[in-house]
Amino acid sequence: MSTLAAIAVAGTAALxxxxxxxxxxxxxxxxxxxxxxxxxxxxPDHRAPVVTHMIWYRVGSxxxxxxxxxxxxxxxxxxxxxxxxxPSGLFSEKLAEIGGQENAFTSQDYTAYFQRxxxxxxxxxxxxxxxxxTGLVLxxxxxxxxxxVVLEERRSRTDSDPAAQLxxxxxxxxxxNHPYGRPIIGWEHEIRQLNREDALAFYRRYYAPNNAVLVVxxxxxxxxxxxxAEKAYGSIPMQPDVRRGxxxxxxxPRAHRRVVLSDPRVKQPQLSRTYLxxxxxxxxxxxxxxxxxxxxxxxxxxxxxLYRTLVVEKDMAVNAGAWYGGVDLDHSRxxxxxxxxxxxxxxxxxxxIDAVVAxxxxxxxxxxxLDRAKTRLIADSVYxxxxxxxxxxxxxxxxxxxxxxxxxxxxPDQVRKVSADVVRDAASTWLELRRAVTGHLIAPxxxxxxxx
Amino acid sequence: xxxxxxxxxxxxxxxxxxxxxxxxxRIDRIVTPAGIEVWHVRDNTLPMVSMEFGFVGGAAQDxxxxxxxxxxxxxxxxxxxxxxxxxxxxxxxxxxxxxxSFSAQRDALRGSLKTLIEHREQAVELLRLALAQPRFDxxxxxxxxxxxxxxxxxxxxxxxxxxxxxxxxxxxxNHPYGRPSRGTLDSVASITTDDLRVLHANTVARSNxxxxxxxxxxxxxxxxxxxxxxxGLPAKAKLTPVPEAVPQGAGERDIVDMDVPQTVITFxxxxxxxxxxxxxxxxVLNHILGGGSFSSRLYREVREKRGLAYSVYSYLAPLDRxxxxxxxxxxxxxxxxxxLTIILEEIRRIAGAGPTAEELAKAKSYLIGxxxxxxxxxxxxxxxxxxxxxxxxxxxxxxxxxGLIEAVTxxxxxxxxxxxxxxxxxxVTLVGRPNPAPxxxxxAPGGRG
Numbered sequence: 001m002s003t004l005a006a007i008a009v010a011g012t013a014a015l016x017x018x019x020x021x022x023x024x025x026x027x028x029x030x031x032x033x034x035x036x037x038x039x040x041x042x043x044p045d046h047r048a049p050v051v052t053h054m055i056w057y058r059v060g061s062x063x064x065x066x067x068x069x070x071x072x073x074x075x076x077x078x079x080x081x082x083x084x085x086x087p088s089g090l091f092s093e094k095l096a097e098i099g100g101q102e103n104a105f106t107s108q109d110y111t112a113y114f115q116r117x118x119x120x121x122x123x124x125x126x127x128x129x130x131x132x133x134t135g136l137v138l139x140x141x142x143x144x145x146x147x148x149v150v151l152e153e154r155r156s157r158t159d160s161d162p163a164a165q166l167x168x169x170x171x172x173x174x175x176x177n178h179p180y181g182r183p184i185i186g187w188e189h190e191i192r193q194l195n196r197e198d199a200l201a202f203y204r205r206y207y208a209p210n211n212a213v214l215v216v217x218x219x220x221x222x223x224x225x226x227x228x229a230e231k232a233y234g235s236i237p238m239q240p241d242v243r244r245g246x247x248x249x250x251x252x253p254r255a256h257r258r259v260v261l262s263d264p265r266v267k268q269p270q271l272s273r274t275y276l277x278x279x280x281x282x283x284x285x286x287x288x289x290x291x292x293x294x295x296x297x298x299x300x301x302x303x304x305x306l307y308r309t310l311v312v313e314k315d316m317a318v319n320a321g322a323w324y325g326g327v328d329l330d331h332s333r334x335x336x337x338x339x340x341x342x343x344x345x346x347x348x349x350x351x352x353i354d355a356v357v358a359x360x361x362x363x364x365x366x367x368x369x370l371d372r373a374k375t376r377l378i379a380d381s382v383y384x385x386x387x388x389x390x391x392x393x394x395x396x397x398x399x400x401x402x403x404x405x406x407x408x409x410x411x412p413d414q415v416r417k418v419s420a421d422v423v424r425d426a427a428s429t430w431l432e433l434r435r436a437v438t439g440h441l442i443a444p445x446x447x448x449x450x451x452x
Numbered sequence: 453x454x455x456x457x458x459x460x461x462x463x464x465x466x467x468x469x470x471x472x473x474x475x476x477x478r479i480d481r482i483v484t485p486a487g488i489e490v491w492h493v494r495d496n497t498l499p500m501v502s503m504e505f506g507f508v509g510g511a512a513q514d515x516x517x518x519x520x521x522x523x524x525x526x527x528x529x530x531x532x533x534x535x536x537x538x539x540x541x542x543x544x545x546x547x548x549x550x551x552x553s554f555s556a557q558r559d560a561l562r563g564s565l566k567t568l569i570e571h572r573e574q575a576v577e578l579l580r581l582a583l584a585q586p587r588f589d590x591x592x593x594x595x596x597x598x599x600x601x602x603x604x605x606x607x608x609x610x611x612x613x614x615x616x617x618x619x620x621x622x623x624x625x626n627h628p629y630g631r632p633s634r635g636t637l638d639s640v641a642s643i644t645t646d647d648l649r650v651l652h653a654n655t656v657a658r659s660n661x662x663x664x665x666x667x668x669x670x671x672x673x674x675x676x677x678x679x680x681x682x683x684g685l686p687a688k689a690k691l692t693p694v695p696e697a698v699p700q701g702a703g704e705r706d707i708v709d710m711d712v713p714q715t716v717i718t719f720x721x722x723x724x725x726x727x728x729x730x731x732x733x734x735x736v737l738n739h740i741l742g743g744g745s746f747s748s749r750l751y752r753e754v755r756e757k758r759g760l761a762y763s764v765y766s767y768l769a770p771l772d773r774x775x776x777x778x779x780x781x782x783x784x785x786x787x788x789x790x791x792l793t794i795i796l797e798e799i800r801r802i803a804g805a806g807p808t809a810e811e812l813a814k815a816k817s818y819l820i821g822x823x824x825x826x827x828x829x830x831x832x833x834x835x836x837x838x839x840x841x842x843x844x845x846x847x848x849x850x851x852x853x854x855g856l857i858e859a860v861t862x863x864x865x866x867x868x869x870x871x872x873x874x875x876x877x878x879x880v881t882l883v884g885r886p887n888p889a890p891x892x893x894x895x896a897p898g899g900r901g
Contacts, residue, residue, distance in 0.1 A: 047497055048828040080746070096747040097814050099821015116825050148759030155714040156762055156782045160611055218828075265711070268605040302542050311595060312539075318599040339602050372546050379549030379568060385498055387829040 029395065030222035031405040034230060036238040037210025041395050041405060042225045043217035045388040051122050051218030052392045054114040055129050056400045058213070059206035061186070062108040062179040062330070063244045068198055070186015073106040074150055075199045079113065080104075081142040083135030088142060091128045100125065108180050109329040110400045116389065119219040126232035133207055133236055136200070143196045151192070154185050163270060163441055166261040170439040173257045174274055178250050178331060208239040213399050217392035250276060250331055256433040260440045271346050272337045272439040273353070277430045279325070279332035281402045288326050289414045290426040291334060295324040296373040297365050297423065298356065299336060303372065305356050306338065314352060316344045329401045334430060346440045357431050364424030378412045479837065481847055484675040486683035490663040491837045491847065492674045495830065499569045501667025503579075504834040505682075506560040506842055508662075509655035511633035512694045512772075518643055520635015522556035522655070524593075524600060525648045529554045529563075531592035533581035538592045541578065550575045552582065556633060559694075559772040560842060561655060566831070569668050572677060579681045583656055588645045600640050607634070611716040611883040615780070618706055618881045619718045623699035629774060657689035658682060664837035666830045697774040698722055703877035705890055715788035715884030716780070719795065723777035723872050726770035726843045730871060732856050733864035735768055737873075739815045740807045741798065742766030742779055747814070749798050754781060760791045770843075777872055788886035796878070803873035806866040820854045 030042040061072045082088030095102050100117035115125040158164040168183050175181030185191070214233065216225050253276055280288040299306045299322020306320040320338035336357075340349045384390050398408040480492045511522045530545070530552055532538040545552055548571040554563045563583075567575035607613040617632050624630030635643070661682060665674050699722055724734045735743075742750040742765050754764040766779030783791040807815070827833050840849050882890065 045497075047495065048824055050824050050828050092746040093814070096744055096818045097821075099818045099823070099825075101822060101825060102746065116828075118821060118824060145757065145759030149755055149762055152714065152760070152783060153762035155784065160712040160714050160716075160782075162609075265609040267608050268602050301546065303539070303546055308539075312591075318595075318602040339599075341598055341602075372543075376546060376549045382498065382500060382568065383551070383566060386500070386502075386831060389828070 279328040361428035508660040512628040519631035532587040662841040701879035720778035723775040725775040733868035
């Protein structure tokens with residue numbers, strides 16, 4: 001539930017950041033490092049003769065310099081334009097021939113490329129991927145049409161959708177100092193100015209083996225992957241200065257902020273709230289797990305506090321829920337959303353939400369709620385193991401934002417340890433209005449006759 | 453240059469290198485003591501079991517004046533059943549992390565159950581109740597109705613949703629396929645509990661049921677669970693016959709004005725049904741035209757070369773009573789007409805001359821090589837097994853499928869193209885402010901080449 005909501009709220013080029021954690025994620029998740037600093041994670045899953053091959057770079061939109069928003073994502077597009085050794089289109093053609101699937105995604109903290117192929121083609125895709133770690137060739141006849149593609153992507157995702165525009169504004173308001181306030185895809189006026197030199201500069205600065213994590217999941221073993229990875233990636237020289245710098249962090253927030261988007265196309269008003277909260281990396285031990293549990297109790301499914309109160313008991317809303325991000329390098333977000341019934345004002349809905357939050361912060365949660373939330377979160381981590389692609393994403397995202405493989409593996413155990421007190425403390429500490437941005441999506445008021 | 457021959461040779465090599473999934477030999481066709489057929493794969497990797505099932509019928513069974521009944525019914529099956537009201541039912545699911553969901557598609561009511569193996573008995577009991585004794589309590593009906601209406605209101609301002617709904621409405625006047633599966637604001641407001649009960653009684657039965665399962669259970673266990681869930685249902689469904697249909701409006705341009713920076717376009721016309729002997733050649737043809745993600749002609753011409761769109765695609769949508777060829781693109785208003793012209797020209801070109809030998813070889817190679825990727829999770833395996841049953845392709849289809857692709861010749865593709873692309877003028881809906889507006893007289897594809 002929270003993961004789905006996070007996808008919807010992120011609403012950008014990034015695929016959703018998957019949840020950390022899988023109880024016994026494959027029999028043996030291997031983790032090692034090549035001499036040039038490339039980290040490698042191997043997740044065996046022998047049920048189908050296919051593999052998922054992903055390379056994750058420790059660079060995302062939050063690492064862009066001011067004025068160049070969108071360059072991380074634009075470069076992700078341009079990585080498909082060919083290298084000296086494999087000119088434009090050859091990698092994709094090869095994948096098309098062997099029946100492989102490919103794509104890429106950009107988030108605030110990382111940029112990742114993946115292929116899914118029959119297991120015997122792993123070496124082939126590794127060679128191609130390794131080649132484009134340093135061999136990218138860009139010319140304006142490829143770069144300029146692709147910039148138009150990105151502008152179309154922005155129009156599709158954001159500029160045609162009032163809800164996405166509001167979400168973008170809320171994100172900008174939540175982060176006064178940290179670059180998480182910029183949209184991943186970039187601001188339109190800045191995307192228009194991005195060029196070949198910008199992309200190559202970003203590429204040369206950040207794309208290197210010692211700034212990347214290789215994840216291979218599927219019908220392979222560590223013993224098979226290690227020599228293949230050595231052969232394909234091992235000879236790429238490390239770059240001593242590649243690591244990204246620390247981003248400026250948010251000050252302690254003082255004021256509740258509001259963003260309102262009024263558009264005649266809005267036929268269904270919506271309310272959203274996001275709180276500035278710690279990520280797994282920045283949280284105290286157990287605190288992030290408590291936020292995951294809290295999100296489920298407050299807003300996961302039809303038994304949650306928000307749904308029971310707003311939708312069932314007060315009959316004010318048609319849906320309501322909550323989510324917690326968590327898998328971020330710096331700050332993270334806790335979100336609440338609700339859709340009012342016709343005739344219910346967003347102001348009254350907001351007051352009802354505030355009351356739900358205040359109650360959980362003051363009185364905590366029941367044992368039954370705690371048990372149900374843990375059961376669901378832990379079962380989800382078992383269900384997640386059904387998909388090698390999902391496991392690859394979980395481990396990749398976790399490792400690039402600074403979690404260890406052991407931490408990711410142990411996540412269900414940490415969830416089990418969460419106590420009701422810690423959940424209540426998480427609510428009272430972090431769900432404070434001064435830490436939040438509240439968004440209202442509304443239609444403009446109906447024009448009435450001019451009063452005389 | 454003799455590249456076609458090289459490619460053909462390569463394809464043969466790939467064939468042997470990309471075997472059909474190793475478990476395909478392990479599909480058990482089980483007939484339960486109650487006489488219900490289920491296709492099962494035993495897989496002990498994870499302590500869970502997944503079930504996918506479908507009742508033929510779906511939104512096409514909605515009363516003519518009330519689209520949205522099947523959708524609302526599907527949304528209400530897990531909102532109270534037997535002695536359990538909505539809250540109690542949801543608590544039973546949540547306490548054991550049982551994932552149960554239903555959805556109404558155009559031609560079938562679909563359901564999905566996922567549970568840890570230790571909770572299978574409780575999971576199946578809840579499934580049984582949901583299917584046999586849904587309560588449709590007033591509280592739940594009104595709550596789910598309100599959520600459905602909110603969703604419909606949201607769709608009324610989404611350019612892609614509008615383009616799709618308008619396309620189907622114009623293509624299928626006076627036919628169930630022309631009515632929105634979710635219903636309209638008016639129709640959903642008017643649905644009664646009786647409507648829900650009648651549709652439930654008529655369409656949830658054993659005669660129109662298909663089931664696929666996968667998990668750490670043997671055939672006897674599965675048979676017992678399936679009987680417990682489904683054996684008590686009525687033997688025979690009472691389905692309203694849905695007439696065969698051919699999409700109308702060929703050659704028309706339907707422009708919906710909306711103040712957005714981008715025009716969303718849906719285009720389409722008659723395609724081939726899944727049971728058509730030329731479906732596989734048509735599928736290969738569409739892959740070359742607009743199906744392959746980064747390699748199709750539409751992707752190359754519209755996105756890669758000209759930067760006109762982020763996404764452009766075409767696909768075959770074989771409904772039970774109509775074959776469809778559909779596609780879409782979203783592109784800035786001042787170049788929407790240009791994008792459409794390019795797309796129609798590409799359709800004209802491939803319908804006339806067919807694909808090159810190299811394109812055909814590569815498409816076959818891709819479709820064969822990527823087939824195992826459809827089976828890499830339990831959920832996907834169960835879905836594939838269910839779809840193969842709904843499409844009536846036979847339990848050996850997974851083993852035969854790559855051979856069917858491999859056997860497609862250039863002549864097959866040209867024959868298929870002639871059947872659904874040549875002279876097939878497309879119906880196009882555009883939502884946005886296309887400027888210039890596309891000419892009404894433009895139609896694709898004209899030539900017989």
